[in-house]
Amino acid sequence: MPISVVRSLEKELTLKAKDFLLTMQEFFIFSMRAFFTLPKLTRYWRDFLDQAKICGTDSIPIVLVSAISIGSLLAIEVGNLLEEFGAKTMLGRSTSISVIRELGPLLMGLMLSARFGSRNGAELGAMKISEQIDALRAFGTDPIAKLVMPRLAAALVMFIPLTALSDFAGLQSAALLAEHYHRLDPGIFWNSVYPRLVPKDFVVGFLKAPVFAIIITLVSSYNGFIAKGGTAGVGRATIKGIVVSSGLVLIANFYVSKIVLENM
Amino acid sequence: MIELRNITLKYGEREILKNVSLTIRDNTIKAILGPSGVGKSTILKLMLGLIKPNSGRVFVDGTDITRLKETELYPIRRKMGMVFQGNALFDSMSISQNLGFFLRENLNLPEEEVQERVAEQIRFSGLEGYEDQLPENLSGGMRKRVAIGRALIFKPHMILFDEPTAGLDPVSSKRILHLISTLQQSSNLGAVIVTHIIDDVFSIADHAAVLYQGEIIFDDETEKLHQSEHPFIRSILSDKILEL
Numbered sequence: 110m111p112i113s114v115v116r117s118l119e120k121e122l123t124l125k126a127k128d129f130l131l132t133m134q135e136f137f138i139f140s141m142r143a144f145f146t147l148p149k150l151t152r153y154w155r156d157f158l159d160q161a162k163i164c165g166t167d168s169i170p171i172v173l174v175s176a177i178s179i180g181s182l183l184a185i186e187v188g189n190l191l192e193e194f195g196a197k198t199m200l201g202r203s204t205s206i207s208v209i210r211e212l213g214p215l216l217m218g219l220m221l222s223a224r225f226g227s228r229n230g231a232e233l234g235a236m237k238i239s240e241q242i243d244a245l246r247a248f249g250t251d252p253i254a255k256l257v258m259p260r261l262a263a264a265l266v267m268f269i270p271l272t273a274l275s276d277f278a279g280l281q282s283a284a285l286l287a288e289h290y291h292r293l294d295p296g297i298f299w300n301s302v303y304p305r306l307v308p309k310d311f312v313v314g315f316l317k318a319p320v321f322a323i324i325i326t327l328v329s330s331y332n333g334f335i336a337k338g339g340t341a342g343v344g345r346a347t348i349k350g351i352v353v354s355s356g357l358v359l360i361a362n363f364y365v366s367k368i369v370l371e372n373m
Numbered sequence: 374m375i376e377l378r379n380i381t382l383k384y385g386e387r388e389i390l391k392n393v394s395l396t397i398r399d400n401t402i403k404a405i406l407g408p409s410g411v412g413k414s415t416i417l418k419l420m421l422g423l424i425k426p427n428s429g430r431v432f433v434d435g436t437d438i439t440r441l442k443e444t445e446l447y448p449i450r451r452k453m454g455m456v457f458q459g460n461a462l463f464d465s466m467s468i469s470q471n472l473g474f475f476l477r478e479n480l481n482l483p484e485e486e487v488q489e490r491v492a493e494q495i496r497f498s499g500l501e502g503y504e505d506q507l508p509e510n511l512s513g514g515m516r517k518r519v520a521i522g523r524a525l526i527f528k529p530h531m532i533l534f535d536e537p538t539a540g541l542d543p544v545s546s547k548r549i550l551h552l553i554s555t556l557q558q559s560s561n562l563g564a565v566i567v568t569h570i571i572d573d574v575f576s577i578a579d580h581a582a583v584l585y586q587g588e589i590i591f592d593d594e595t596e597k598l599h600q601s602e603h604p605f606i607r608s609i610l611s612d613k614i615l616e617l
Contacts, residue, residue, distance in 0.1 A: 248455070
């Protein structure tokens with residue numbers, strides 16, 4: 110390979126690495142500013158309530174659909190497997206662990222990344238492109254306090270009940286399928302769920318909610334804030350926000366489980 | 374008074390502004406003229422501290438704002454009003470909400486006073502009857518008047534206009550220019566107007582600066598533009614609109 114090609118490749122890689130580090134630095138400062146403005150929540154309580162409705166109440170249908178479908182699927186597949194070993198009575202136990210620890214919060218995180226994250230990216234991106242964010246700054250309003258902090262606070266508050274709802278719907282649908290598909294008595298199903306659940310199971314599952322809230326809100330909002338290049342730029346910012354936050358949700362899901370399970 | 378001293382600004386490798394110095398005195402209208410994409414709007418953003426120069430300093434009423442933190446800049450920005458090229462109105466808010474937004478947001482004024490000031494701006498901008506409309510339901514000229522009203526609501530002593538007549542029909546353009554001129558005469562308001570339309574400069578500006586290839590090639594009274602020998606200025610005086 111000619112030296113000139115190697116050099117230009119090296120230059121390109123250096124530039125990309127520099128760009129990446131600068132973006133990370135900017136994102137870190139952006140995130141810190143979002144957290145430091147949380148004490149201003151009382152001032153922006155109306156924005157907080159609006160966002161709580163958007164990411165909380167309005168997200169209930171999609172969270173229910175995903176939780177019910179995964180709970181039903183788990184009950185069918187795991188039930189079939191357990192039946193082979195004559196251990197069908199353990200269906201409640203295995204489904205509840207999967208739903209509460211992993212799939213309930215994970216699916217909720219992915220659904221909210223698509224729903225709430227895309228809304229943040231598109232809305233803030235459009236505001237950036239139309240100079241509304243510059244207008245806020247020009248007239249002396251902190252755009253992070255006004256636009257990002259209420260979203261962050263709303264997600265932190267609402268993701269926990271949504272996780273609980275997701276768990277509840279997932280387990281109920283699993284119980285229903287266990288009864289009607291596997292002909293398992295509901296008493297047996299629930300008896301293998303409740304007495305065997307330990308605090309660790311809930312800690313793993315519910316700790317993920319605030320972690321996902323932070324990831325989804327900050328990543329999608331940051332991408333909206335740096336959108337450029339007209340309407341196509343808004344599209345790019347939205348997609349990037351969803352892709353990156355979904356990827357980070359998957360990674361965080363693994364590490365939260367690993368850390369809690371190893372330390373509790 | 375706003376003063377830019379030896380400002381240099383780069384975007385990546387590209388040098389947008391090269392050692393630019395400008396002074397805008399209170400109670401005067403200064404136009405910054407230049408072709409599209411030359412960095413005129415960037416100058417307005419520098420004046421507000423929305424972007425930082427690579428070198429040089431920006432003074433607002435004697436305060437060096439170049440190194441101020443974002444929160445320290447807010448009270449300084451409120452001394453100036455900004456009218457953005459695309460108006461930057463909040464599209465989910467009605468006209469009266471747009472006008473009152475920053476008063477409610479940043480000043481602890483009683484609601485009656487906020488409403489009084491909003492009504493005053495509605496009257497001044499000739500928008501009676503449109504208070505509850507969303508910006509999307511208004512014409513370009515009306516939206517521009519709302520944006521001017523919003524910039525005036527803090528009672529600033531300097532107002533910055535980014536291409537105030539761009540994209541407007543001749544009648545609306547005339548109306549906006551008349552509004553700016555009235556403001557300067559009735560409220561002793563200083564103004565900076567960034568434009569690429571030379572007729573606008575001669576219509577209302579006391580002083581003009583011409584930005585070309587990142588440098589100020591003219592900075593004097595508007596009428597003296599005719600005396601300039603610079604080839605670029607000679608060409609824009611003959612072409613009138615800078616479609617470059």
